[in-house]
Amino acid sequence: MIEKFLYDAFFAAIAAIGFSAISNPPKTAYIYCALIAAAGHSARFLLMTPEVGALNIIPATAVASLIVGCLAVILSPVAKIPAETFLFPSLLPMIPGIYAYKTFGGLAMCLFHDSETDFLHYFYLFSNNGFVCLSIIIGMVVGGTLPVFLLKRIAYRATR
Amino acid sequence: MERFDEAGRFLSEYAALLLRSGATCARVEKNVGRMAAGWGLSSTITILPRHVTVSVIAPDKETKNFLTDTGQTSISFDKITKLSRLSWEVADRGLRIEDARRSFLQIALASPANAVWVLFAVSCANGAFCRLFSGDAVASLVVFLATMCGYYLKQVMLAHKIDVRLVFMICAFVSSVLACGDSLFSLGTTPEIAIGTSVLYLVPGIPFLNSFSDMLDKHYICFFCRLTDTVVLTCCLSAGLCAGMWVMRVGMF
Structure with a gap:
């Protein structure tokens, strides 16, 4: 269990560092991105583990994103870097890529199958994965950005 | 009047660079408003998909609009960080417009990541x-x-x-x-x-x-x-x- 937890945190940290590199952050931001992403992703892992939180992926992502958002806002004055610099790359490892892939796959397969049974099967895959994907994204975005708006005085004064 | 125009042009270009670097609208409004207040002015911003208009209002209520093309987005949190710091330099230390423009050009021309x-x-x-x-x-x-x-x-x-x-x-x-x-x-x-x-x-x-x-x-x-x-x-x-x-x-x- 601890091994899986650390494994999850480690790979989330690498993903956050790599994806933050695309958005050209200040050099000191990398370590914060790694720490916040590791904390957020491993928190989601714990929340979804049957022995701990046993939560569904949608509420677990929303709660984990809230943790990521709060950490980003709290740490931004320490680093003197805007909260979004940490927040957005740290949320990226939680983007439901495989659900999105299956959603699009389901849609594509719908278009190439005429028989009712096959069409309904692929339409089910499309809608099921699509709803889960959309719900995760909404939970993630709202959970992650809410602290920036609730703690405006901290978030927008970080670079002072 | 000349300084009023200079401040307006600067704020408009500043807002465009922030947007081009991937800043949220809330941050653009906050930073531009802070800088305008630092120079004894007030501002409102209209953000459109490819342009940004900054309306600068002088203490005597004279208003002028300054429009800048935002151009192709090139996300850079480094630029957003430096531009936000610049806005505080203006607000807290009373940085003059010409000094702010010099810093702004340095930020704008910074080389991208390796x-x-x-x-x-x-x-x-x-x-x-x-x-x-x-x-x-x-x-x-x-x-x-x-x-x-x-x-x-x-x-x-x-x-x-x-x-x-x-x-x-x-x-x-x-x-x-x-x-x-x-x-x-x-x-x-x-x-x-x-x-x-x-x-x-x-x-x-x-x-x-x-x-x-x-x-x-x-x-x-x-x-x-x-x-x-x-x-x-x-x-x-x-x-x-x-x-x-x-x-x-x-x-x-």
Whole structure:
């Protein structure tokens, strides 16, 4: 269990560092991105583990994103870097890529199958994965950005 | 009057660079308002998809509008950080307009991140992403290589000013074809995860998160614009992925 937890945190940290590199952050931001992403992703892992939180992926992502958002806002004055610099790359490892892939796959397969049974099967895959994907994204975005708006005085004064 | 015009022009260019660097509307408004107040003025901003208009209001209520083209987005949190610091320098230390412009030009002309480092970091990130989605070590390695080729192609094509939508389609196609190697040569046990993850480095995550940030701040026009951009790019990468899988005769389920 601890091994899986650390494994999850480690790979989330690498993903956050790599994806933050695309958005050209200040050099000191990398370590914060790694720490916040590791904390957020491993928190989601714990929340979804049957022995701990046993939560569904949608509420677990929303709660984990809230943790990521709060950490980003709290740490931004320490680093003197805007909260979004940490927040957005740290949320990226939680983007439901495989659900999105299956959603699009389901849609594509719908278009190439005429028989009712096959069409309904692929339409089910499309809608099921699509709803889960959309719900995760909404939970993630709202959970992650809410602290920036609730703690405006901290978030927008970080670079002072 | 001349200083009033100078301040207005500067604030308009400042707002455009912030937007071009990927700042949220809320941050643009806060920073521009702070700087205007530092020079004894007030401001309101109209943000449109390709332009930004800053209305500067003098203490005697004289108002002037300054319009600047925002240009092609090139996300840089480093620039956003430095521009935000500059706004505090004006507000707290009373930095003059000409000094602020000098700092602004330095920030605007700063060289982008090292392309080789970004290429390596993104490839590692996508490989790690594959592991997070329960892909095995072979799938992760395949994704690393597919990402490296696809992202290198993206860097080269964007440097040649090729349309970003076409770039997304081609990169997704190349990365997915390479990732299909996992399934084609029976290298690992999770080839479907390798294919699904191989194009995720193209997902425009930052503009997407920015768009929802704008929505929460009631900047609905910007929200729709940024969201539309994101959806178009996602459709392009999906089309590239589908074409790659079709060419390689790999099923999605």
